[in-house]
Amino acid sequence: MTEEDHLWTPRELAKFLGYSESTICRMVSQCPEKLPPRVAALARPRWLPEVAREWARVSSDLPTGRGGRPRIIR
DSSP states (O other): TTEEEEEEHHHHHHHHHTTOOHHHHHHHHOOOGGGGOOOOOSOOOOOOOOOOHHHHHHHSSSSOOOSOOOOOOO
C-alpha cells in the first residue's frame, strides 16, 4: 500500500492537525464542519491525506479573529 492509497484514521488526522484523537472523534459527530471532508462511503471516519492537506492550506488563509467582547484598557 502506497501513501496515496492510505486513508487517514482519526489518530493520523489528529496528529496532522495538532489535536488529540479524542477531540477529532468528538468533532466528527458534534461539529464536522470544522474538519476536512471525510470519505463519505465508509462507516468509520476516514480522510484522504491530499484532501486534508488542501483543506488545511485553504483554511489557514482565512482570517482568524479573536472571539468575545473587547477589553476596556484603562
